[in-house]
Amino acid sequence: MKIHRLGAMAITGSLVLSSFTAFAGGGAASAASLKKVTYAYDFPGPDFELIPVVVAQARGFFKAAGLNVNVVFPPNTSTTTKMLATGNANIGFLTTTDMAVAINAGAPMLSVANFSMRNNWALFAKPGTSLSAKNLKATLKGKRIFSYGDTWTEAMLPFVLKYAGLTSSQVKIVTDPTGNDLVALLGGRVDFSTSTTNYEIPGFEGSKTKGHLSQLLGTAAGAPNIPIWVYAVTRSYAKANGATAKAFLSAVKKATVWAAQNPTKAATAFDKAYPKSGYTNAYNLSGWKLTIPFLTNSAGQYFTQSDAQWTTLAKALKSIKLIKSVPAASTYYTNKYLP
Amino acid sequence: MRRTLLRNVGIPLLSMVLLFALWQGIVVFFNVAPYVAPRPLQAIQAVTRDWSSLWPLVLATIRETVYGFACGTLLGLSLGVIMAKVPFLQRMVYPVLVLSQAVPIIALAAPLVLILGFGGTPIVVIVAWIVFFPVTVNVLDGLSHVDQDLVNLARVYGASKWRTFIQIEIPATTTSLFSGLKIGATYAVTGAIIGELVASNGLSLAIYQEHADSNFNTAAVYGTTMLMTAIGISWFLLVVGTEVLVTPWQRRSVARRPLFHRRAAVVPPTSQH
Numbered sequence: 001m002k003i004h005r006l007g008a009m010a011i012t013g014s015l016v017l018s019s020f021t022a023f024a025g026g027g028a029a030s031a032a033s034l035k036k037v038t039y040a041y042d043f044p045g046p047d048f049e050l051i052p053v054v055v056a057q058a059r060g061f062f063k064a065a066g067l068n069v070n071v072v073f074p075p076n077t078s079t080t081t082k083m084l085a086t087g088n089a090n091i092g093f094l095t096t097t098d099m100a101v102a103i104n105a106g107a108p109m110l111s112v113a114n115f116s117m118r119n120n121w122a123l124f125a126k127p128g129t130s131l132s133a134k135n136l137k138a139t140l141k142g143k144r145i146f147s148y149g150d151t152w153t154e155a156m157l158p159f160v161l162k163y164a165g166l167t168s169s170q171v172k173i174v175t176d177p178t179g180n181d182l183v184a185l186l187g188g189r190v191d192f193s194t195s196t197t198n199y200e201i202p203g204f205e206g207s208k209t210k211g212h213l214s215q216l217l218g219t220a221a222g223a224p225n226i227p228i229w230v231y232a233v234t235r236s237y238a239k240a241n242g243a244t245a246k247a248f249l250s251a252v253k254k255a256t257v258w259a260a261q262n263p264t265k266a267a268t269a270f271d272k273a274y275p276k277s278g279y280t281n282a283y284n285l286s287g288w289k290l291t292i293p294f295l296t297n298s299a300g301q302y303f304t305q306s307d308a309q310w311t312t313l314a315k316a317l318k319s320i321k322l323i324k325s326v327p328a329a330s331t332y333y334t335n336k337y338l339p
Numbered sequence: 340m341r342r343t344l345l346r347n348v349g350i351p352l353l354s355m356v357l358l359f360a361l362w363q364g365i366v367v368f369f370n371v372a373p374y375v376a377p378r379p380l381q382a383i384q385a386v387t388r389d390w391s392s393l394w395p396l397v398l399a400t401i402r403e404t405v406y407g408f409a410c411g412t413l414l415g416l417s418l419g420v421i422m423a424k425v426p427f428l429q430r431m432v433y434p435v436l437v438l439s440q441a442v443p444i445i446a447l448a449a450p451l452v453l454i455l456g457f458g459g460t461p462i463v464v465i466v467a468w469i470v471f472f473p474v475t476v477n478v479l480d481g482l483s484h485v486d487q488d489l490v491n492l493a494r495v496y497g498a499s500k501w502r503t504f505i506q507i508e509i510p511a512t513t514t515s516l517f518s519g520l521k522i523g524a525t526y527a528v529t530g531a532i533i534g535e536l537v538a539s540n541g542l543s544l545a546i547y548q549e550h551a552d553s554n555f556n557t558a559a560v561y562g563t564t565m566l567m568t569a570i571g572i573s574w575f576l577l578v579v580g581t582e583v584l585v586t587p588w589q590r591r592s593v594a595r596r597p598l599f600h601r602r603a604a605v606v607p608p609t610s611q612h
Contacts, residue, residue, distance in 0.1 A: 078552040105374040105555035151553045175546045187453045
């Protein structure tokens with residue numbers, strides 16, 4: 001789903017170290033009195049969806065909340081949940097599908113806040129390609145569709161295919177967890193790519209290819225309109241550290257609001273925190289700007305979760321046999337720690 | 340015979356059983372959650388439960404390994420012989436070969452997919468890329484250490500260059516060749532799995548494992564890892580078995596008797612008074 005860059009993955013180790021040392025340098029005397037929190041991102045390297053946490057660090061929101069937050073990166077996108085479950089991280093950034101399959105497997109996870117509020121996952125095609133919900137069957141039949149093999153794409157693609165009146169055997173799903181969907185798409189190796197708009201469009205802009213990327217939002221073709229990313233903890237961590245979870249969300253909310261109002265400064269703060277992320281300032285700025293509209297719900301609220309979003313997701317995942325049963329929405333989330 | 344069987348099969352089997360017991364013991368003793376690390380039996384069950392889906396993927400991985408191994412062996416053998424016979428070419432090509440192996444295979448995979456497309460071809464190329472180097476180096480090494488006295492003797496008897504090559508040099512390199520093949524066999528399956536991860540055109544064993552990991556099905560992740568390991572070990576043993584069959588002189592100084600040889604009539608010695 002995110003831009004998979006081998007270079008970015010390769011320098012992850014040094015980034016983890018640099019983020020740790022940079023943070024450790026911010027006043028040894030006061031750091032001792034701060035509550036230590038390990039925050040696990042959902043991707044092996046940093047990118048613009050880390051901006052709220054970066055801003056909370058840079059502008060001292062965490063410190064003001066009494067927290068010393070250390071950011072860590074998983075070795076792959078499937079490991080963040082396991083890092084939380086095994087106590088290697090306290091608070092994590094996950095997709096809602098990862099949450100649901102983790103709970104289905106018995107992991108005691110609890111979502112404490114939404115990051116984004118709606119589904120901006122989409123199908124993309126080369127500029128000039130006709131891609132609309134109307135003629136989807138004819139457009140997709142027999143074609144090669146790129147997937148990173150992530151749970152979100154695995155969950156959304158069947159809805160689009162069902163909407164189009166196709167089965168998975170009538171298209172060619174090319175799964176490449178380590179590849180780059182845009183390179184495969186623009187290089188003609190696949191006919192369609194799948195990603196979220198906030199990652200795919202900045203990537204396309206960076207490729208300097210003429211025209212506009214053709215896109216069809218999944219929600220326009222049968223996919224449920226539900227949040228993609230959440231902040232999560234384990235139930236035991238929430239029970240023992242409820243105040244910490246609340247302080248973390250309070251600082252991150254302040255940072256999110258500030259970053260939404262000041263996207264240029266927020267992207268610059270990210271570049272400063274992670275100068276070797278492998279992404280340009282233009283990419284980070286464009287990506288963050290495209291993320292902002294998805295951060296609030298129709299009432300203008302940040303973070304607030306609902307029964308409906310989790311029930312819709314669970315039903316959707318059960319229908320494609322990714323989970324066995326649809327538990328009560330409260331199994332997945334709580335708004336108790338929202339600021 | 341029985342003692343040899345016990346030593347060659349029994350001890351490795353016992354070590355495997357102990358390894359599984361240790362795994363089971365650690366998981367049970369530390370009460371590890373199944374989504375973190377499953378028990379061995381759970382991993383095996385995950386494989387058997389979905390065997391009908393897994394079997395075609397296992398066959399595909401074996402096919403990719405065999406094709407890549409064959410291509411890599413052929414290329415490695417040819418290059419080794421050519422380089423041994425043309426020293427100028429050896430000086431020119433050898434650094435390129437070393438360079439080819441210094442390139443991380445994962446970095447090579449992405450451009451390969453762009454050039455060759457998704458599917459079996461880039462996977463076979465990746466396996467061949469991994470296999471050809473140890474074969475080339477070992478063949479080259481073997482040919483440079485052929486007993487010159489034997490070569491001279493063959494020439495004294497009037498053997499042509501071709502005959503000397505076929506009857507003296509090639510047999511003399513088999514030990515080195517099989518060393519290279521055994522190294523290649525060990526890495527071939529790893530190459531196929533890397534290839535599947537980056538170039539699969541549809542579902543493959545590596546992608547199945549990736550999906551299982553994404554879906555928190557840790558037992559299936561461990562189960563497929565065991566399957567991949569089994570393919571790797573089987574392939575290695577196949578090469579070792581072939582070596583035993585085609586190089587009998589490595590193990591015994593006299594020729595093996597035919598399995599069904601006719602017993603010669605024995606005439607009892609006549610007693611002399």
